[in-house]
Amino acid sequence: MLKRRDVLRLGATGAFGLALTNVGKAMAGATGPNASSPPTADAELDRLTTAGLRALPPLQPADSVSRSGQTKRFTLALAAATVEPLPKHRVPVHAVNGASPGPILRASEGDELEITVVNRLPKATSIHWHGIPIPFTMDGSGSFSQQAIRPDETFVYRFVAPQAGTYMYHSHLHELEFASVSGMFIVDPQVDGREPRYASDIPIFIGSIPWEKARTAEAQAILADGMLMTDMAAKPGADPLPGIGDSMDRMDMVEYWCFNGKTFPATQPIAVRSGDLVRVRFGNLTNMAHPIHLHGHWFRVIAQDGSPLDRPQIMNTVPVQPGQTIDIDFLANNPGVWPLHCHIIAHMVDNHDVMSGLMTVVQYDGFGLPAMMQG
Ligand SMILES: [Cu+2]
Incomplete structure (x- = not known):
């Protein structure tokens, strides 16, 4: 367990690195055909450049909209x-x-x-x-x-x-x-013809839901611990993760941060097959920006706020601001079970389970889900 003094000693970056090792724990149990063997085929090295993404056409905006009659x-x-x-x-x-x-x-x-x-x-x-x-x-x-x-x-x-x-x-x-x-x-x-043909098109609505009343004592303990006023908590020991994050972070930890109304590990995996071109649409109606990161792949940012970008940007982490929609697409060229998550720790530790919150996985055909997602 991370203690406050450890967080202070490590600084934000070090604490972050430690918290991220929990991604590894959360993924324990994920298995697949290549689970223990490093890939070596030259053809697979395509994933090491962005050439495939750069070769894709951008989305084309409409020059005009006429009534469809529907x-x-x-x-x-x-x-x-x-x-x-x-x-x-x-x-x-x-x-x-x-x-x-x-x-x-x-x-x-x-x-x-x-x-x-x-x-x-x-x-x-x-x-x-x-x-x-x-x-x-x-x-x-x-x-x-x-x-x-x-x-x-x-x-x-x-x-x-x-x-x-x-x-x-x-x-x-x-x-x-x-x-x-x-x-x-x-x-x-x-x-x-104005958009590439996508094998799947996944909407992800980013929202938050306050903790239920039954967790009030726990929430008080977390907030009091974050403000170094532990004595003021009705039940100081109720804080499940004492010492992680600063006071602002801790205020965020008493919400269920949700993709489509579910917090990890209850979130829906994104099922893909090797070779798929996949589109994901994010909409954020929380009061926070969420830097969304995908492991194992680059993606293109193809549209913002409903408007296609003339020159899609290639990234692996994109901030989705409050009130914003962001569309991305990626080539499924790296088989595995890959985390897709917000990179703010406090939005990934909103439960007793260290890994929770704004997170799901891109699950390739033939790969099992991590144990905690199997419920
Ligand atoms: Cu976030």
Whole structure:
């Protein structure tokens, strides 16, 4: 166990390195055909350059959007619900159709959208279509553009799907309290050929859910320990990871940091086959930036906030800022079970399990999941 004095002695970088050795522990049990033999075939050395990624075309933005003649109808029912970011940890939240994040809304460019929002929450709210340029009265920005939807009232949003890209939606009143009323909104191109053909296209919504009430003593202990006021904690010994991180880090540790509403190891693995071209879409509606890192691969950053980048950047760690969407793609050319995670320790240690939080794995066909993901 890392102690505070160790953190001080090591400094941030050293402590970080130690915490990251826990990635190795979390991966224990992952097995596959190449688990014990280093790869040697020359063809496999392709992974050591970015040539494959540089040869891919960028996404092409739409020059114009014309009506598709299709209407897509969705109903979003906002109501209290209980979610389970980790098995047996049940937290009451404000939800969309019983879940948080809510359903992924998917349409094509030029589709007419008719989205019925039913408010069964105790407070008035509205739904904002984040990043989508639409008529002002449909923007859902609380009292700026419309009368809030009162409890037991319904409002129908109508607008045309914009250029292809990754967007989000969220409640726009009482934002902290209603942060869980949110989800992703994906628009596909109306014509083929503007995007590479992806073997899989994975949306990852980054959110956070406060710990359940049953963990109050533990949360107090963590926060008190972070502020060196251990005596003030009702149960000082309740801190499961005493001494990791500074006080700001520790404030972050009392949330379940979630990919698609689940915290590691309950997150969904990304299943790939060798040779796949894989797209991942991140949307971040937390109040923190999350530097998302993929092991074993470079990736291209191909779009930001729904807009394709003319010259995709090749990286292996990309910050996803609050309110931002980032699309990446990568070539599956390095078989294994590879962590994909936020590189801020406090967003990976939000539970008794040292590895948790904003993390999942890219799992190649033929490779088993790490033991802790097998539940
Ligand atoms: Cu993070």
